[in-house]
Amino acid sequence: MTETFALFAACLPGLEPLLCDELKDLGAAPTAVAGGATFQGDLRLLFTACLQLGTASHVVIRVAGFPCRALGELERKAALLPWSSLLRADVPARVRAVCKRSRIWHSGAAEERLENAIAKGLGRAPRRAEAEDPDAAVIAVRIVDDHVTISLDATTTPLHRRGWRLATAKAPLREDLAHALLLASGWQPGQALLDPFCGAGTIAIEAACVAADLAPGRLRPPPCRHLGLWNERLWQDVLTAARPEPTIDVSHLAASDRDAGAIEDARGNAERAGVAAAIEFRCCAVSAQPWLATPAAAPPNGTLVTNPPFGVRVAGGEQLASLYQSLGHRLQGLGAGWRLAMLAYDVRMARRVGRPLRSAFATRIGGLGIAAMIDAEVTAKGPDPAASV
Ligand SMILES: C[S@@+](CC[C@H](N)C(=O)[O-])C[C@H]1O[C@@H](n2cnc3c(N)ncnc32)[C@H](O)[C@@H]1O
Incomplete structure (x- = not known):
């Protein structure tokens, strides 16, 4: 059976209704939320969204969401996620955490625990990405009101960088x-x-x-190429x-x-x-x-x-x-x-x-x-x- 993912397309604030219209045109059933739209879809829809959306800046896969109040609990729950199918052993990974109004308040500690969890899931520590490595897998952890959301960015560079706007004149528009x-x-x-x-x-x-x-995305590197989900045949x-x-x-x-x-x-x-x-x-x-x-x-x-x-x-x-x-x-x-x-x-x-x-x-x-x-x-x-x- 085809796997369905919980997906989030991010856009500039105020563009959500236009983004939702674009997603509906692709056959998705989006829900507008501040800064983007959530929708469900398989890998084909994820690839299509990254290729066809004109108003989105990123598409991310919601890997997990769970209540969590302690670092040990974060590491334990995150280690159960299917990291070996989500990540690629040969691609460096970077974890970014944000904590708000939560008992886990130290984002650096949360990042470290997530890295431990990924190492357990993969059977070894993932290669750490340099800060600005554009080809790294980016794992985002948001801890808000004691609820953890873990996401994987399907796009490497933001989607608004189409690949042709290399010359910028004086005041280029995104x-x-x-x-x-x-x-x-x-x-x-x-x-x-x-x-x-x-x-x-x-x-x-x-x-x-x-x-x-x-x-819009035809000249960009393919989405998910840096992830375990990559499927060349499907992309073609x-x-x-x-x-x-x-x-x-x-x-x-x-x-x-x-x-x-x-x-x-x-x-x-x-x-x-x-x-x-x-x-x-x-x-x-x-x-x-x-x-x-x-x-x-x-x-x-x-x-x-x-x-x-x-x-x-x-x-x-x-x-x-x-x-x-x-x-x-x-x-x-x-x-x-x-x-x-x-x-x-x-x-x-x-x-x-x-x-x-x-x-x-x-x-x-x-x-x-x-x-x-x-x-x-x-x-x-x-x-x-x-x-x-
Ligand atoms: C905000 S920028 C446009 C940026 C553009 N949308 C882009 O993506 O690069 C405004 C442009 O108006 C041009 N401009 C200013 N006064 C002008 C005039 N009187 N006639 C024609 N162009 C003018 C400037 O040279 C500048 O490139």
């Missing part, structure tokens, strides 16, 4: 956040999309990949099932930035992603972007999806308000067939575009609170009409 903005924007594959502040090209490249049905099977349809239309994707270095970075990233031919990159100020400068040259319908300068990491200052006003004015010029979806650090500043916007989701990243602002009437997948910022 790929999972770009993916979430696309999902919330109402944009659909085959429709026109414009990012006139494209930087390293993250939004347009992510859109091209969605349009071409290219799985999952990859074959995810082969894109050759007929999908990826036209009408345009991205521009006034910074020549950013455009060079974006082109390099698009090439690595295999979608360079699908995106028209141009080095120009927003005012000179061909569709915005000459609306007659633009497709009649489309979505402007962008991460404009916030004036935080990229210099903005006094001119920012007029930049946003000018963006709104030019977008208006494209006609009623065009929609807007933009990330905002300062929502009042975002409203300077002069059209009714609502918050589709709000998140925090790098210490900044960020909202995804979309045209008020868009009811795309994921956005919660009740959310307001």
Whole structure:
């Protein structure tokens, strides 16, 4: 019989509803929890989730959960787990413990006891991983209110690192956040999309990949390769099932930035992603972007999806308000067939575009609170009409 695992997909806070929609599309029955979603699934679903999820940053396997009040009890109970089938003898392992409101309060001691338990289960001590070894098996132990949860990370590097965004321009957007903005924007594959502040090209490249049905995780190392659960044949099977349809239309994707270095970075990233031919990159100020400068040259319908300068990491200052006003004015010029979806650090500043916007989701990243602002009437997948910022 196929083994079923308790799984948890982690995401940036605020992205949980979008992540749940993605999981449902994969056939899972997720439950949203703070910072992600829990779901049950076999190894095939775990592999598929790691390959296909665009808004997740990790997928972990919940190995065990039990009440526990003492270090001896932790070691004894953890030693009963099937470590020899979960871990690989040739791969170093790292245990990370967090303790909150529990009788076991010393995370270092909990880590040591878990290592002892794993050594008993494996019949010998696992090789200890260097602190930042990206190929190590990571075992996470959370002890909260005297309840222990032990998890194994199925992914080595975080899922939002797709493998193509090696050039970063000045203020790169995380790929999972770009993916979430696309999902919330109402944009659909085959429709026109414009990012006139494209930087390293993250939004347009992510859109091209969605349009071409290219799985977000296709360029990453396979999940679970570092674990005892690894199954090469199954992974190849999952990859074959995810082969894109050759007929999908990826036209009408345009991205521009006034910074020549950013455009060079974006082109390099698009090439690595295999979608360079699908995106028209141009080095120009927003005012000179061909569709915005000459609306007659633009497709009649489309979505402007962008991460404009916030004036935080990229210099903005006094001119920012007029930049946003000018963006709104030019977008208006494209006609009623065009929609807007933009990330905002300062929502009042975002409203300077002069059209009714609502918050589709709000998140925090790098210490900044960020909202995804979309045209008020868009009811795309994921956005919660009740959310307001
Ligand atoms: C927040 S960054 C965009 C980051 C991008 N989403 C990425 O993933 O790399 C904003 C970008 O807007 C560009 N920019 C600022 N003012 C501009 C203007 N007036 N016209 C065109 N681009 C501009 C900057 O060069 C910068 O690359």
